[in-house]
Amino acid sequence: MNPLALRDAFGRFMTGVTVITARDASGAPVGFTANSFTSVSLDPPLLLVCPGRFLSTFAAFEACTHFAVNVLAEGQEDVSNTFAGYKGDRFAKVPHHFGAHELPLIDGAVAQFCCKTYQVVPAGDHVVLMGEITDVSHTDAAGLGYVGGRYFSLGLERETGAGAATVLGAIVEVDGHVLMEQAETGMRPVQVAGTPTGAQRDHITAALKTRGLRVQINQVYSAFSDDEAGVRHTYYLAHAPHMDAAPAGMCLVPFSALPAQAFSTPAIGHMMTRFAREAQSRNFSLYLGDAEGGEIHALS
Ligand SMILES: Cc1cc2nc3c(=O)[nH]c(=O)nc-3n(C[C@H](O)[C@H](O)[C@H](O)COP(=O)(O)O)c2cc1C
Structure with missing residues (x-):
């Protein structure tokens, strides 16, 4: 065998x-x-x-x-x-x-x-x-x-809200940089749209693979609803191996340069600024709430 x-x-x-x-x-x-x-x-x-x-x-x-x-x-x-x-x-x-x-x-x-x-x-x-x-x-x-060799957190993932229209995203770390997409209104983490609930990690992994990205999806980092747009956002922490250059339409932003970027929405700006801060100590937490306010949960 x-x-x-x-x-x-x-x-x-x-x-x-x-x-x-x-x-x-x-x-x-x-x-x-x-x-x-x-x-x-x-x-x-x-x-x-x-x-x-x-x-x-x-x-x-x-x-x-x-x-x-x-x-x-x-x-x-x-x-x-x-x-x-x-x-x-x-x-x-x-x-x-x-x-x-x-x-x-x-x-x-x-x-x-x-x-x-x-x-x-x-x-x-x-x-x-x-x-x-x-x-x-x-x-x-x-x-x-x-x-399958990976951790999951059922309680936290349930709290991220099943059912609503969702945008899934990944804050992809590459050698001390984050891979960001350039949207019309500003920068945002890599996003995957129109996702069913459940098996979210596999869905993001597969969707990013079709864009030429091999990404390891880790824990949930932030989940918030954008009530105006009627969309729930869920972002995972992720890693990708070294790449010489970002794929078309994306750029690699050093952690330290994140707070100075123009982001696509204020909520994404808050999330990425928190990420830049927490990345210094690798002590990441989880945000659950809406675009206006919510709670930070310790993860370790
Ligand atoms: C999620 C997970 C489950 C594991 N389950 C077992 C197990 O049931 N029995 C076992 O002997 N090792 C298991 N291991 C591997 C041991 O934890 C690992 O080999 C051990 O800590 C190495 O210790 P050492 O460096 O003292 O040899 C598991 C590892 C992980 C990450």
Whole structure:
């Protein structure tokens, strides 16, 4: 069987994202991102997760007497990326506290399960680590989603307003520049019109591909209605690989030059000025509202 095809097929299954934590033999906190979490039994209360043998901390998870499952919330993409890839002290980068059995618990998680190891079953290149839940807590916040190698945020995307006529846009970053379109009234991010709701990222990706742009669409950045025109705008953050020159009708504007541009509408001007400011710290937030006013939501 082709392992890449198998991995891609597994990846079509939509999941949440968890961080599994424990302590190693020396007592140091260890953790990794996992979407193999599954609830198993209510009585006794059991769950499972599958740590891979490739993990640098595999020995700790295979031998642990206790472990915790932290179900990540929308906006915790950075936490997931840290526990999936960062090679330094992951816990130094992520706010956390210690719970039952002195297990590390990630702040802001939507559900947390502290477990006593129940069974460890070898399973190919992973083990099935089953835990008996001793402590549980949860909030009503929405969880972070994952499918096809990408995150999604159902709660936030629902709030962006299904149903209305929509303009979808992408704030496409290219090497410290943003790819802007030249509209009659001024500059605006790359736009895609007449889009059905749902699968918005795929729609933008496909539409931009027909314009010769290979773009990775990330999180929603701004959603607002233009009541006069009866249109809802939704803009995503996006990346494109290096390009020598912008395609016809577009230009590459350095982040620092954004606030000085003439934009197609005041609402787009506000959004791009906020983007230029937030890009300095890479600390992006989400705007939900209308063209006049709305709320900024922290994303990380
Ligand atoms: C969304 C997501 C889900 C993952 N699920 C699992 C999993 O279920 N089991 C696993 O062993 N690794 C999983 N990984 C990969 C590990 O998080 C990653 O290999 C690990 O953190 C690397 O740690 P290391 O550098 O200490 O080896 C997942 C990664 C991501 C981004």
